[in-house]
Amino acid sequence: MNRETSSAMADIGRILRPDLVLPLLRRFGPLLALLLMSGALTILSPHFLTFENVLNVFRQSAVNALLALGQLLVIITAGIDLSVGSILGLCCVLAALLLKAGMPASAAIAATLAIGTALGMTNGLLFTKLRLPHPFIPTLGMMNVARGLALVLSGGFPISELPEDFRFWGAGALGGIPMPVIIVLIVYALFHLFLTRTTIGRDIYAIGGNKQAALLSGIPVDRRLITVYALSGGLAALGAIILAGRMNSGFPLAGVGAELDAIAAVIIGGASFFGGVGTVWGTLVGALIMGVLRNGLNLLDVSAYWQTTVIGVVIVIAVWVDVLRQRALERRRVFRK
Amino acid sequence: MSSSEALLRLEGITKTFGGIVALEDVDFEVKAGEVHALIGENGAGKSTLMKIATGVHSADRGRLLWKGRPVKLQTPRDAHRLGIRMVHQELMLIPQLSIGENIFLGRPPSRRAVFSWVQWNEIYERARRLLQGLGHDLDPRRPAGELSVAEQQLVEIARALAFEAELLILDEPTSPLSEPEAERLFQTIAQLRARGMGVIYITHRMPEIYRIADRVTVLRDGRRVLTKSISETSAEELVRAMVGRELTEYFPEREPRAIGEPRLRVEGLTAPGRFYDITFTVHHGEIVGLAGLVGAGRTELVEALFGAREYTSGKIFIEGRPVTIRTPADAIRHGMALVTDDRKAKGLIPMASVQVNLILPVQARVAHLGFLVNTRAERHLTERLLSELRVKTPSAHHPVMFLSGGNQQKVILARWLAMHPRIFLMDEPTRGIDVGAKMEIYELIRRLAAQGTAILLVSSELEELRHLADRILVMHRGRIVGELQREEATDDRILYLATGGEG
Numbered sequence: 001m002n003r004e005t006s007s008a009m010a011d012i013g014r015i016l017r018p019d020l021v022l023p024l025l026r027r028f029g030p031l032l033a034l035l036l037m038s039g040a041l042t043i044l045s046p047h048f049l050t051f052e053n054v055l056n057v058f059r060q061s062a063v064n065a066l067l068a069l070g071q072l073l074v075i076i077t078a079g080i081d082l083s084v085g086s087i088l089g090l091c092c093v094l095a096a097l098l099l100k101a102g103m104p105a106s107a108a109i110a111a112t113l114a115i116g117t118a119l120g121m122t123n124g125l126l127f128t129k130l131r132l133p134h135p136f137i138p139t140l141g142m143m144n145v146a147r148g149l150a151l152v153l154s155g156g157f158p159i160s161e162l163p164e165d166f167r168f169w170g171a172g173a174l175g176g177i178p179m180p181v182i183i184v185l186i187v188y189a190l191f192h193l194f195l196t197r198t199t200i201g202r203d204i205y206a207i208g209g210n211k212q213a214a215l216l217s218g219i220p221v222d223r224r225l226i227t228v229y230a231l232s233g234g235l236a237a238l239g240a241i242i243l244a245g246r247m248n249s250g251f252p253l254a255g256v257g258a259e260l261d262a263i264a265a266v267i268i269g270g271a272s273f274f275g276g277v278g279t280v281w282g283t284l285v286g287a288l289i290m291g292v293l294r295n296g297l298n299l300l301d302v303s304a305y306w307q308t309t310v311i312g313v314v315i316v317i318a319v320w321v322d323v324l325r326q327r328a329l330e331r332r333r334v335f336r337k
Numbered sequence: 338m339s340s341s342e343a344l345l346r347l348e349g350i351t352k353t354f355g356g357i358v359a360l361e362d363v364d365f366e367v368k369a370g371e372v373h374a375l376i377g378e379n380g381a382g383k384s385t386l387m388k389i390a391t392g393v394h395s396a397d398r399g400r401l402l403w404k405g406r407p408v409k410l411q412t413p414r415d416a417h418r419l420g421i422r423m424v425h426q427e428l429m430l431i432p433q434l435s436i437g438e439n440i441f442l443g444r445p446p447s448r449r450a451v452f453s454w455v456q457w458n459e460i461y462e463r464a465r466r467l468l469q470g471l472g473h474d475l476d477p478r479r480p481a482g483e484l485s486v487a488e489q490q491l492v493e494i495a496r497a498l499a500f501e502a503e504l505l506i507l508d509e510p511t512s513p514l515s516e517p518e519a520e521r522l523f524q525t526i527a528q529l530r531a532r533g534m535g536v537i538y539i540t541h542r543m544p545e546i547y548r549i550a551d552r553v554t555v556l557r558d559g560r561r562v563l564t565k566s567i568s569e570t571s572a573e574e575l576v577r578a579m580v581g582r583e584l585t586e587y588f589p590e591r592e593p594r595a596i597g598e599p600r601l602r603v604e605g606l607t608a609p610g611r612f613y614d615i616t617f618t619v620h621h622g623e624i625v626g627l628a629g630l631v632g633a634g635r636t637e638l639v640e641a642l643f644g645a646r647e648y649t650s651g652k653i654f655i656e657g658r659p660v661t662i663r664t665p666a667d668a669i670r671h672g673m674a675l676v677t678d679d680r681k682a683k684g685l686i687p688m689a690s691v692q693v694n695l696i697l698p699v700q701a702r703v704a705h706l707g708f709l710v711n712t713r714a715e716r717h718l719t720e721r722l723l724s725e726l727r728v729k730t731p732s733a734h735h736p737v738m739f740l741s742g743g744n745q746q747k748v749i750l751a752r753w754l755a756m757h758p759r760i761f762l763m764d765e766p767t768r769g770i771d772v773g774a775k776m777e778i779y780e781l782i783r784r785l786a787a788q789g790t791a792i793l794l795v796s797s798e799l800e801e802l803r804h805l806a807d808r809i810l811v812m813h814r815g816r817i818v819g820e821l822q823r824e825e826a827t828d829d830r831i832l833y834l835a836t837g838g839e840g
Contacts (some may be wrong), residue, residue, distance in 0.1 A: 198709055204699060206693070212682060213683055218668075222522050276688060
């Protein structure tokens with residue numbers, strides 16, 4: 001009896017262990033990497049761990065963090081959104097134009113958010129209703145359309161000198177904390193609740209885990225996908241408000257290539273390109289890893305060209321870890337059968 | 338012909354997969370210039386045997402003789418080199434490439450050994466000759482994707498000839514073909530036989546065996562039960578050999594059940610290419626079986642009823658009222674549930690936990706205000722359903738993919754039970770699961786019917802249908818070709834209808 005129980009326990013232990021360890025690694029691996037990096041930089045540079053500099057890293061990561069959050073939703077559904085950088089640029093220009101036309105800051109912000117959301121929703125509609133083969137296609141189209149419109153509307157020139165009450169959202173601070181940091185933390189908390197505590201959020205994971213099974217379970221897959229792309233566009237618009245405020249201008253080339261940084265942050269943060277997996281906090285950590293990497297290499301006087309190279313290597317390593325994890329699970333499944 | 342030596346001979350073939358015996362001590366041979374039909378129910382071992390003959394699997398025991406010499410086939414390439422070619426049910430042409438390229442794919446004609454430009458003219462010329470030799474005038478420059486299924490089959494056969502195959506294996510080649518196309522294929526096969534080629538012909542259709550085969554072998558449950566010359570056997574004998582007799586003890590006596598008013602009525606439902614003019618009714622507390630061969634259109638039909646596939650005409654009534662079902666969400670709103678035929682692809686989110694999978698369709702119903710996840714209600718519901726269906730899992734948070742097939746299937750059933758469906762569509766609910774879980778699922782199906790649920794049960798296991806169903810509808814090539822009351826449903830009759838015999 002006793003022996004039976006203990007062997008049963010061993011069985012359970014054997015069954016549980018990889019299932020427990022692998023998700024834990026996925027969950028805390030990025031955080032561990034961030035802490036190790038920060039520790040190393042603290043030793044290497046006396047300037048790294050100062051209140052000033054840490055706030056600086058957060059502030060510089062804010063826009064990427066917002067784009068990455070939208071990208072996270074999309075990647076959880078096993079999709080991709082290439083248009084967020086261009087939507088960011090277009091929304092910067094639009095916000096600046098509306099302000100220059102005399103619109104009050106609050107109305108301009110609301111309009112910009114609405115337009116960004118509508119552009120994202122267009123991506124979702126094109127993908128689901130036209131049955132385009134992969135979200136790569138509509139978002140690639142939108143990437144070019146939005147960038148083109150940004151250039152057309154601005155004539156290719158930055159639109160500078162924006163009103164103070166608008167700039168507050170990108171350049172201001174509350175109690176010593178920069179507004180972008182406050183916005184990112186609030187938005188991240190809201191999206192954490194959205195993804196984990198609402199049925200729509202859970203549906204998004206289900207769709208990425210197995211679209212067919214989700215559909216046959218009665219989940220309105222198309223509507224959820226449209227929501228996801230709309231939110232991604234809306235978050236890009238929010239990023240635009242912060243960026244335009246901080247730069248005090250609407251620059252039509254803002255956010256060129258930013259979609260790739262956003263994807264990188266999501267992947268480094270432990271989300272899976274296969275869909276169905278990824279967390280809000282992981283993505284924040286992913287965005288911070290990229291911020292710390294850039295900031296640290298700056299402090300160490302490494303050329304900006306090398307920063308890009310290093311980030312490229314980190315992306316590949318992060319995805320490779322994901323592949324290893326996936327293969328470990330596959331093997332486990334075969335073995336169990 | 339009878340005196341000639343066998344082209345390919347398989348002796349004492351045994352093959353097991355993870356402890357399950359797929360083939361046991363099977364002998365099979367085919368001679369040059371012979372068409373040997375291989376028949377048996379789904380899962381009888383036909384495809385495993387052919388995979389061994391084509392080097393996809395290797396046998397645990399037994400040997401292969403090619404023209405009398407023992408050979409070892411490690412890979413499909415080895416089989417190709419000997420001259421064994423198989424035309425699969427799913428045709429394997431590359432649609433973007435031309436017919437000629439497809440025929441010579443993997444071994445283009447070339448002048449020199451090391452490097453040669455593609456010899457387009459030669460490819461097309463030789464392809465044309467091969468096709469003409471088979472009695473067809475297809476332009477080898479056309480892309481394969483433009484061809485009809487029958488023409489694609491022909492290209493595959495030409496491909497086998499291009500590689501100088503001496504043995505051709507055809508896996509249910511006529512299932513996607515129209516009658517005249519099938520007739521042309523038979524002529525082609527007769528021609529190949531006349532040239533001295535050996536042909537193994539896998540089929541489900543009785544009349545075809547008599548039309549083209551010289552000999553027939555029947556497999557059942559991984560054993561060879563009969564090999565005879567066609568002239569010495571009858572259709573009845575073959576059906577009996579395919580079906581066999583056993584297993585009856587699984588099914589306890591049925592308690593009488595009250596069958597009530599019509600609950601689901603389908604009228605003239607049609608989706609061209611999949612199913613045509615489907616009309617039937619399922620009543621309160623009734624189990625209606627849907628029999629048919631693989632590809633008869635049963636899965637397509639139930640998925641269309643559930644809003645997961647489109648149909649072009651016809652009406653669906655629930656409780657006498659016409660309903661519009663465009664998406665699975667609509668179907669669920671009307672009290673329907675569907676257990677899909679493919680757990681992995683359509684049922685489960687493999688990497689997610691048991692609880693997530695269980696709660697999938699119910700989540701919104703138990704949520705606060707319809708959208709805030711109600712963790713406590715979900716946990717309670719999960720615990721209740723897991724114990725009600727006796728699902729064996731280390732915990733509710735265990736990834737569902739690590740459960741056994743039977744327990745995975747119970748998770749799917751449990752998911753729908755929480756919704757209290759009034760109409761339950763079940764597509765192969767016991768496929769690939771162990772006997773114990775099977776019996777529990779049978780019991781559950783009966784209990785649901787006793788509670789008044791209308792059940793449409795698709796199954797390829799005739800035993801299962803005969804014992805569970807009150808009535809059995811039989812589909813053949815997308816149409817309902819017969820309806821049998823419980824008392825008159827014998828395996829022979831079901832199979833006869835399902836293989837295209839007249840009611």
